[in-house]
Amino acid sequence: TILADQIAAGEVIERPSSVVKELVENAIDAHSTRIDITVHHGGLASMQVTDNGDGIAPEQVRLAFQRFATSKIRNQADLFRVNSLGFRGEALPSIAAVATVDMKTSDGVHPGTELQMKGGKVEAELPAATRRGTTIEVTDLFFNTPKRRDYLKTSSTELSKITETVNHLALSHPEIAFSLVHDDKELLRTSGRANLQQVIAGIYNNQSIKKMIPVTAHNEDFELEGYTSLPELTRASRKYLSVIVNGRFVQDAELNRAIIAGYGSKLMVGRYPVTVLRITMDPTQLDVNVHPTKQAVRLLNQTELSQFITHAIAQTLADRNL
Ligand code: ADP
Ligand code: MG
DSSP: OHHHHHHHHHHHOOSHHHHHHHHHHHHHHTTOSEEEEEEEGGGTSEEEEEEOSOOOOGGGTTGGGSTTOOSSOOSHHHHTTOOSSOOSSOHHHHHHHTSEEEEEEEOSSSOEEEEEEETTEEEEEEEEOOOSEEEEEEESTTTTOHHHHHHOOOHHHHHHHHHHHHHHHHHHOTTSEEEEEETTEEEEEOOOSSOHHHHHHHHSOHHHHHTEEEEEEEOSSEEEEEEEEOTTOEESOGGGEEEEETTEEEOOHHHHHHHHHHTGGGSOTTOEEOEEEEEEEOGGGEEOTTSTTOOOOEETTHHHHHHHHHHHHHHHHHHTTO
């Protein structure tokens, strides 16, 4: 029901950046190689995501907006080895319940479809001449839930959250070409050539990447690649620590502490290195079904991973006599 979708939206869709996150995650799950994001007025006016992925067949388009109708999980076993970013089937119905949504999609086989939704109701479904892939435009977020709308911050605050979200997604997927445009100003463009160093340079700046060194490590449980800064390049915020596990950006205080521990006494109190670590591990050791926004994960081998990270960083610095 629309009410249930609105309640679900309260958990999944907190602000414009949550919309961007869910739409881009869907584009990634659809095997896109290019994802273009355009937002206006910090997302408060509109947000549009265009991908060149699998698209949706005409008879599946309405289904995509039904709650728990995910195409990504078929049975219980799948839930314990999720390798897609989405799996709950809640994002599209949640967004459509509290906004105006216009989706154009084509699977490249059948004629394309356009579906217009508002406040959880279908307004129109029409044929659309569109290339393979999907474009979703979301406007008037929270138009029917004024309390939530009032809770939103200024457009510049909302924009900074969107930028942060897109940066995390781009770092997680250097093999995808991303662009982020805000009010006709380009804020990020990545090449999609699987070059993590280039993505980091695009996000932080060329000065930073010159002061970062590659980190690689592996054992029988984990594979790690990334970059971490020389002890001289530090920042006053933890937000420069990025940990990506199986292509999923994770926010985890213990893993962040593991990075810092790798520096030992080389960092001043309150200073953090700029670090991007991409870790690959057995998906059955990772429970992603902890929170609707999927930012938090539960790691069955958390202690082992923390030690692995600390050791990888410490070893990298030691190898350079730092
Ligand atoms: P989930 O991602 O958890 O499956 P969503 O509500 O985000 O749930 O999306 C519902 C379904 O719509 C997905 O399972 C997928 O089949 C389809 N879908 C959504 N966005 C896209 C897209 N950009 N390209 C192709 N299919 C999509
Ligand atoms: Mg999804």
